[in-house]
Amino acid sequence: MVQASLSGPVHPLVRSILIPEAKTSEHQLIETTARSFVEERVLPHLPALEAHDDALLKALYREAGELGLAGVDVPEAYGGLELDALSVLLVTEALGEAGGFGVSFNIHSGVGTQPILFFGTEEQRRRYVPDLAAGVRIGAYALTEPNAGSDALSGRTRTRWDPAAGVFRLSGEKQWISNARVADVFIVFARLEGEGLTAFIVERGSPGLSVGPEERKMGIHASPTASLILDEVPVPEAGLLGAPGEGHRVALSVLNLARHKMAVYALGQSRRALRFAVRFAKERKQFGRPIAEFGLIREKLAEMFLRHAIAESMVYRTGGELDGDKKAIVADLSADGGAPPSSGTPLPEGVRPSEADRAAVVRRRAATLSQRIAACALNKVLATEAQGENVDEAVQIHGGYGYMAEYEVERLYRDARITRIFEGTNEINRLAAVRDLIGKDGAPKPWPSPETAAAAAGDRRPFADPALASAVREGAAVAEAVLYTGSARFSALFEAARRRFGPALPEAQAVVRRLADAQAALYALESTLARTVRAQAAGAGLPADAAGALLALAGAWASRTLRTNMDELERHLGASSAAPPPASGGEGTAPVDVIRAAETLADYVLSARL
Known part of the structure; x- marks a missing residue:
């Protein structure tokens, strides 16, 4: 490596x-x-x-x-x-x-x-x-119901223990279940009498289990989607997943991972849209020359690449951090009667942990998978919104051809719309990110990282090594200034919001939305800055001039996002932040020439193999 x-x-x-x-x-x-x-x-x-x-x-x-x-x-x-x-x-x-x-x-x-x-x-x-x-069986996840979408844990599907038959009986309806038509194994959530939400493994072919007609959707037609109807479906005790009453922990912790996974999926779609846009811009001629030579098209391509690079930087960063969480759980598999793969020594056959022990295992592992709620939520928000904007611009660059079904960008456009809705709408994810930042004990968590929080308080460590090319160091200086002044200002305004609203802050959704967008900008900028500098120090990634332009443009983007949201918060809260709003070039730096930087980045995009 x-x-x-x-x-x-x-x-x-x-x-x-x-x-x-x-x-x-x-x-x-x-x-x-x-x-x-x-x-x-x-x-x-x-x-x-x-x-x-x-x-x-x-x-x-x-x-x-x-x-x-x-x-x-x-x-x-x-x-x-x-x-x-x-x-x-x-x-x-x-x-x-x-x-x-x-x-x-x-x-x-x-x-x-x-x-x-x-x-x-x-x-x-x-x-x-x-x-x-092995792909021999296909899995599905059945949580959403007709009256339980964003409020996913309020479902009405019920289950009861049938002592005569020695099974649980599940009844209810699950809606918009991906893979319902083809799945062999369903993860189903139902309310168990006297316990609360509980997770079950339900196999296809179970009596009383049926699948509704295929939904007629705007896009993602190759992804089967239908309702799942449960009519007194018998599930043996061996189908109980986790522990009774702990289903909400199972549901929310794996959804946390799913949000990050959806962000990675969105990266693939975003990159594909950019690739098609570049190819078409090179091939399509108007007024006697390729449209890739026109300034407005070049600027679009640079902005598409910038959005993708920013989202990719934060998604890969979070993926690396989540890997440690998942490995910790794999190492913990012996706690429920199994054994970690390295030991190969499960408990003796027939020996099972108690229900209390199983509940403790669920809680411990759910806590491990929930350490990065804010990061996963904001990954999903930024990556899917970058996907949506990039696909839209790809259609625009194709012009009338982009509206025609024989061009793939038309399908990309229809497919893209759902990603801002499922795995938690982007509005719900914004709320989740700020709610996580508040912390259970009411003490705010350092954001976007403990290191940056310390830097915002005065301990500023540089990102760029002095040995790097001047273009990289100049771009990094812009991004650093925005990150550090923005972090300080965000911390002050977040504290002002906490003082004003107290525990009710999550209910002040207009305030929360602006805090979340500022959160996302800081996390994304920090990720892009660290990723670009690391790659440059290793002699990998973009040419130095393009890397410098990318950093400067990322800083300018974050500055605009932070300034808009924090100016509005400051006026609404009647509070003064501890730091001045970052200028487009960042505090203490020359303003960024975004037109020249975009030209530099466009040159790279049109010559690169994406």
Whole structure:
């Protein structure tokens, strides 16, 4: 793996951040395998998949399983490849380019598999996970109901224990369930009498289980979507997932991972839109020359690349941090009667942990998976909104052709709209990010990182090594100034909001939205800054002039976002922040020439292999 050569006392995040530029030849081979599968096996068959060819869909799942793509982050003991975090991200992003199939696959390998892997018993993991990782069985996640969308935990599906039959009886309706038509294994949530929300594993073919008609959707037609109807469905005790009354912890903690996974999917779609836009701009001629030579088109391409790079930086950073959380749970699998893959010594057959022990396991693991709620929520917000903007601009660059169904950007446009809605609407994710920042004890968490919080208070460590090219150092200086002054100002305004609203702050949603957008800008800028500097120090990534332009433009973007939201907060709260609003070039730096920087970035985008 590429190692950055850093000589000075740089910001610690630069040394630790996970970046896509750190690919080795092995990573490239894994990524190429995933991309070849998408380009050669999935995309040519999308029309058939969108026409609901279930046999083909299942065959592609099995092919993906044979290649290991369905189990990249599943432990080897349960049939997976157990690859490193960078490999998992590269594969997930590549599969994100597979349109509706990518959505279906994302659900299967995420919320369709992870609840069993992380919260199931050893018997459940052995029974289901290897087949899911092999693509032999397809997974689905059934939480949403007709009256429980954003308020996901208010569902009315009920269950009771039937002592005569020795089973739970589940009754209710689940709505908009991805993979419902083809799934073999469903993760279903229901309210257990006297206990609360509880998770179950329900197999296809169970008596009383039926699937409604396929939904007629705007996009992602290759992703099956239907209702799941449960009429006194019997589920044996062995189908109880986790512990009675702990379903809300299972649901929300895996949704946290799903939000990050959706952000990675959105990166794939965002990159594909950019690739099509660049290709068309080079080929399409008007007024006697390629439209790629026109200033407005070039500026669009630079902005598309900037949005993608900012989102990619934060998504890979968070993915690296989440990897440690997931590994901690894999190491903890012995606590529920199983054994970590390295030991191979499960508890004696027939010996099961008590219900109280199982509940303790669920709580411990859910807490581990919930350490990065704000980061995962904001990953989902920024990445899906970058996807939406990039797809929209790709259509615009194509002009009238972009509106025609024979051009793929038309499908990208329809497919993109859903990502800002499912896995929690972006509005809900903004609320979740600020709510997490408040903390359970009422004490605010350092944001965007403890290091930056310290720097905002005066301990400012630089990101850029003095040995880097001047263009990189100049761009980094702009971004640093915005990050540090913006962090200080955000902290002051967040504290003013806490003083004014107290525990009711999450209910002041207009205030929360502006805080969340400022949060996202700070986290994204810090991630982009650390990623770009690390890559430059390793001699990887963009040419120095393009990297400097990227950093300057990222700083200018964050500055505009911060200034707009924090000026409005300051006026509403009647509070003065501790730091001045960052100028477009950042405090203490020359204003950024965004037109020249965009020109530099456009030159790179039009010459690069994206």
